[in-house]
Amino acid sequence: MEGKTHISVRDLSVFYGGARVLNNISINIPDKKLTAIIGPSGCGKTTLLKSFNRIIDLQDGVRVSGQVLVDGEDIYDPKVEVTHLRKKMGLLLQRPQILPMSIYENVVYGPRIHGVKDKKKLDGTVQCYLKVSGLWNEVKDRLHSPASRLSIGQQQRLCLARGLAVEPEVILGDEPTSALDPISAERIEQRFLELKSQYTVVLVTHNLRQAKRLADYVIFLYLGDLIEHGTADQVLKNPRYLKTESYINGEFIEEPEIHRELNLKGTACSDYFERAKHTLEKIAHSQVLKVVVEHEQNAHEFEKTMIHKGHRVLEVKRINKTDWEMLIQKQNNVYTI
Amino acid sequence: MINKRKIEENIFRCFMMAATFVVVGTLAFILVTICIKGLPALSLDMLIKTPKGGYYIGKEGGILNAILGSIVLGIGATFLALIISLPLVFYLNLYVKKKSTFALLVRFFLDVLWGIPSIVYGAFGFTLMVFLGLRASLLAGIVTVALLIIPIMSRSMDEVLKLIPFELKEASFALGSTRLETAVKVIFRQALPGIVTATLIAFGRGIGDAAAVLFTASFTDSLPYSLFKPVATLPLAIFFQLGTPFPEVQERGYASALVLTGIIFLISIFARILSKKFSKRVIK
Ligand SMILES: Nc1ncnc2c1ncn2[C@@H]1O[C@H](COP(=O)(O)OP(=O)(O)OP(=O)(O)O)[C@@H](O)[C@H]1O
Numbered sequence: 001m002e003g004k005t006h007i008s009v010r011d012l013s014v015f016y017g018g019a020r021v022l023n024n025i026s027i028n029i030p031d032k033k034l035t036a037i038i039g040p041s042g043c044g045k046t047t048l049l050k051s052f053n054r055i056i057d058l059q060d061g062v063r064v065s066g067q068v069l070v071d072g073e074d075i076y077d078p079k080v081e082v083t084h085l086r087k088k089m090g091l092l093l094q095r096p097q098i099l100p101m102s103i104y105e106n107v108v109y110g111p112r113i114h115g116v117k118d119k120k121k122l123d124g125t126v127q128c129y130l131k132v133s134g135l136w137n138e139v140k141d142r143l144h145s146p147a148s149r150l151s152i153g154q155q156q157r158l159c160l161a162r163g164l165a166v167e168p169e170v171i172l173g174d175e176p177t178s179a180l181d182p183i184s185a186e187r188i189e190q191r192f193l194e195l196k197s198q199y200t201v202v203l204v205t206h207n208l209r210q211a212k213r214l215a216d217y218v219i220f221l222y223l224g225d226l227i228e229h230g231t232a233d234q235v236l237k238n239p240r241y242l243k244t245e246s247y248i249n250g251e252f253i254e255e256p257e258i259h260r261e262l263n264l265k266g267t268a269c270s271d272y273f274e275r276a277k278h279t280l281e282k283i284a285h286s287q288v289l290k291v292v293v294e295h296e297q298n299a300h301e302f303e304k305t306m307i308h309k310g311h312r313v314l315e316v317k318r319i320n321k322t323d324w325e326m327l328i329q330k331q332n333n334v335y336t337i
Numbered sequence: 338m339i340n341k342r343k344i345e346e347n348i349f350r351c352f353m354m355a356a357t358f359v360v361v362g363t364l365a366f367i368l369v370t371i372c373i374k375g376l377p378a379l380s381l382d383m384l385i386k387t388p389k390g391g392y393y394i395g396k397e398g399g400i401l402n403a404i405l406g407s408i409v410l411g412i413g414a415t416f417l418a419l420i421i422s423l424p425l426v427f428y429l430n431l432y433v434k435k436k437s438t439f440a441l442l443v444r445f446f447l448d449v450l451w452g453i454p455s456i457v458y459g460a461f462g463f464t465l466m467v468f469l470g471l472r473a474s475l476l477a478g479i480v481t482v483a484l485l486i487i488p489i490m491s492r493s494m495d496e497v498l499k500l501i502p503f504e505l506k507e508a509s510f511a512l513g514s515t516r517l518e519t520a521v522k523v524i525f526r527q528a529l530p531g532i533v534t535a536t537l538i539a540f541g542r543g544i545g546d547a548a549a550v551l552f553t554a555s556f557t558d559s560l561p562y563s564l565f566k567p568v569a570t571l572p573l574a575i576f577f578q579l580g581t582p583f584p585e586v587q588e589r590g591y592a593s594a595l596v597l598t599g600i601i602f603l604i605s606i607f608a609r610i611l612s613k614k615f616s617k618r619v620i621k
């Protein structure tokens with residue numbers, strides 16, 4: 001992937017109580033690009049997004065391991081000032097939550113706590129960001145009435161304006177258009193397209209067409225595992241792995257049936273292919289072999305070779321700090337080593 | 338089948354109506370008694386004059402000393418309790434982990450304190466006074482009544498704060514605010530109607546209590562003028578008046594009770610109006 005990295009996630013795992021919700025995620029999120037996180041409900045998209053500004057710390061009984069580097073700095077370092085971090089990483093929550101104050105005060109809440117006092121400047125901020133979120137015309141005559149009277153879709157746009165008003169460097173949007181009609185949604189999408197020239201944007205979306213329209217880069221999560229990531233074209237049009245393909249095609253995601261397992265941990269790399277070939281000979285066409293190898297490099301090497309041999313690689317995922325699990329579907333009428 | 342459910346429904350409805358009737362009926366009965374016995378003795382003089390004419394509590398004159406005394410003492414105690422309860426509940430709800438043993442213990446203590454009879458607070462206040470070398474005074478009364486109403490006030494506020502959606506805190510923190518900013522600018526606003534109600538309930542409880550002020554604030558015929566001098570209160574006035582063998586003084590006792598009830602009535606209405614006013618911006 002060309003371009004600079006803005007957020008670099010390394011071995012990130014998140015646990016709620018004993019349950020592991022994110023499993024050794026490692027990924028680089030590019031600077032000034034729009035990255036979409038997709039995946040079925042409950043796969044950990046919100047959790048991943050919330051770990052980018054440490055709002056996840058608020059949850060009871062949560063444990064985070066691994067690193068998230070923003071501009072090269074580990075945000076889980078105890079020295080980090082979380083209020084600065086959260087200003088920098090503007091998070092738009094999945095459920096829009098307005099504050100118990102007027103529309104005007106909702107928008108200026110962020111700028112005010114970060115020290116803007118000038119009335120004129122605040123007025124300007126309100127007008128500017130309400131226009132950005134497409135709410136200005138609807139509320140310009142009742143800026144000082146309670147925000148709780150707005151409709152849900154209006155509240156969502158108000159939250160967008162409020163989030164942008166703190167002038168973050170990164171925008172983390174958790175389904176920011178979920179409560180909007182197609183036309184309002186498109187207007188917001190347009191804003192995101194404009195914003196990405198200045199900001200790094202990460203969006204969670206359930207809408208694949210939206211991902212196609214907006215994203216430069218796509219991350220696909222499934223049950224807490226990072227299944228696939230890459231440029232939007234590659235992931236959305238030409239997915240490499242089975243689960244991504246099923247999800248993109250709107251099919252039910254199934255765990256493939258595994259016929260044999262092979263543990264190559266501690267085996268010299270040069271022996272990998274010999275042993276794999278040996279095991280593959282014992283299974284029939286289209287049956288699946290599960291292989292565990294150590295180190296990312298070996299995993300990639302192995303994957304490449306398997307594809308070269310004409311087999312199909314259904315899945316490559318990290319299962320802990322060192323180990324990678326791969327699912328290989330045997331394809332006959334290919335020559336073996 | 339349908340019949341059985343209908344019968345069930347009716348039985349429970351009767352039960353609920355009976356319970357409501359018991360509560361409303363008792364209240365109405367008390368009010369009617371006080372009115373019938375107290376109204377004849379109630380006069381303008383009673384409201385604007387201090388006691389005169391012997392018998393300590395007065396056959397003539399009024400109970401202005403007790404009215405003012407109760408109001409001053411009630412406001413003082415409520416204010417003191419508020420200064421302590423607010424930080425306490427915000428600490429419990431924003432700074433301490435939800436399931437921490439500390440929070441659990443504090444809530445448990447408050448619940449226990451809530452149940453302690455007010456005469457015990459009175460005795461405790463008295464001991465404290467003796468220890469500090471204070472005499473029965475308005476100040477001692479304020480402190481004792483504040484101690485009495487702190488558990489009531491803080492537990493009611495605590496329940497209000499507990500109901501505030503987690504997402505609201507999250508939204509505020511996500512904009513980069515500190516806990517204090519979240520507490521003061523967001524949570525406080527959202528909880529304000531509940532906080533007002535809790536405060537005024539505590540005030541009502543404090544102003545109506547006799548046992549806590551019996552030893553600590555004592556009683557006097559003069560109007561409250563110093564923190565360090567005894568002060569008269571309505572509950573004690575009622576207690577003394579009803580305790581005399583003279584029917585005309587007893588009747589004045591019912592009139593005093595009517596005045597106290599009137600004050601509490603006004604406070605309740607005031608609480609409703611205020612809390613309605615503050616709930617406009619609140620998120621439902
Ligand atoms: N506070 C919590 N305590 C325990 N488990 C949680 C908590 N929050 C989330 N989870 C679990 O973590 C997993 C991931 O949740 P998350 O909210 O990240 O999903 P998501 O991908 O955003 O789903 P959706 O698309 O429905 O929003 C889910 O299985 C969920 O049940």
Ligand SMILES: [Mg+2]
Nearest residue numbers: 045046094174
């Ligand atoms: Mg989510």
